[in-house]
Amino acid sequence: MSGSPKFRLAYRVAAAPHPVDAVAGTALIAVAAVMIAIGVIAFAIALSRGEAAIAWQSYLVNLLVFLGVAQGGVVASAAFYLTQAKWGGSTPYRLGETFAPFLIVGVFLFLGLYFGRTLIFPWVLHPIPQKAAWLNAPFLFARDGIGLAIMAIVSFAFIRVSRSDEARAWTVAVNDIELPPHSIRVLAPLLAVLYAFIYSLLSFDLIMSLSPVWRSTLFGWFFFAGCFLSAVAAMALVATILRGRLGEHNLFTNQIVMHDLGKLVFAFSVFWVYLLFAQYIVIWYGDLPVETFFIVQRVHHMPWRPLSIACLVLIWLIPFIVLMSVRAKKSPIVLGTVSVLVLIGFWLERYVLVVPSLSLDAIPFGVIQLLISVGFLGVFLLCGISGLNLVAQAATSGEPVGDSEEGNGEQ
DSSP: OOSOSOEEEEEOOOSOOOOGGGTSSHHHHHHHHHHHHHHHHHHHHHHHTTOHHHHHHHHHHHHHHHHHHHHHHHHHHHHHHHTTOOTTTTHHHHHHTTTTTHHHHHHHHHHHGGGGHHHHOHHHHSOOGGGTTTSOHHHHHHHHHHHHHHHHHHHHHHHHHHTSHHHHHHHHOTTOOOOOOHHHHHHHHHHHHHHHHHHHHHHHHHTGGGSTTOOOTTHHHHHHHHHHHHHHHHHHHHHHHHHTTSOTTSGGGOHHHHHHHHHHHHHHHHHHHHHHHHHHHHHHHHOOHHHHHHHIIIIISTTTHHHHHHHHIIIIIHHHHHTTSHHHHHOHHHHHHHHHHHHHHHHHHHHHHHGGGTOSSOOOOSHHHHHHHHHHHHHHHHHHHHHHHHHHHHHTSOOOEEEESSOTTOO
16 A cells, blocks of 8 residues: 555456356355364364363354454455555455454354353352452353444444445545545444454453453453454455466456555554564563463463464564565465464464463363364355455456555565
8 A cells, every 4th residue: 555645547457257156156165064064063072072161262262263354354444445545446345344244153153152151261150259240141241242243233334335336436436535435434433443442342351351360451452453463364365365266367466456465464463563562561561460470371381382482473573574575565475375374373372362361281272173163264264255256356347446656566
């Protein structure tokens, strides 16, 4: 993206749209269905073997990961409107909205946590009198369930407007600086504010409450910023995959567009590590036991220390070093690989945030947890099929896209 308000016509797809079925058809539905079945069977086996605690921990970790990607993507689309981004026509907006249907499924998956509440939340069986008014199961599931439902409703109201003809016309009007449609200007800021508030609340309730005496005022910011970065990485990964699936002349063959996606991954990985350091340094110089134990368990205590270091390497160090190069940002192989590593890093990060609170001296990871994760990925892919088709249509529609007249590819 560019800071210049002046735009020029940068790219126009001349080829006819590639058949959408090649992107997300019956084959992907079948694969996703098999993955879901594998996950359900693995979860049932874990329950039957007396490994219910491990199963529910994996359930929570994956719910946090995939909810974050789905919601972060919709917020990214809203952010593009708020910053008047026209560097990719309507395609980046469709990219961000790809997996939005998971937000509806996520509400029901969250409510499913209620059946594992005694194995996840330590304060259910051992209430903390001072915090009982806040940390009790009925209130937690009510407030978080309502919050997720509100996010889903507002997100789909936003998406409905975003996919309208008026909004699409605005995204491809590269030679004017008119504001987005009025409904977008209302819903996009509302969505962003609700996202910051509700996803901070989720971080407090679903992660921080697992260590109920721990507190950090920056943790909410850190969590929803991570969700946003994971969504950006997923968008970049989808773009690199579709680049090779949509024929020779699709939008993702435009190096300027790929460069912009690479810059997003690079920039928000730096922002993520900034928030990580800001949280760490305050806890470090405060040196209060009620704050430091959470960090010590994960950063200085085996066997969790290597995983914590791996999160830092995958989410920040590799993107920072590799995507420093302009050529790397434009390379689909490099950008796609970095995006995969970032997403793996975020799965590990959620795992490290959740599981040490429940299993300090051991890493309870095996085939069962992996297969449950496969099941969640299957649900996520199934929810994204219609969105992938819309991305493919936008990327092969021949829309004009804009980019700045100066500084293309120089940062």
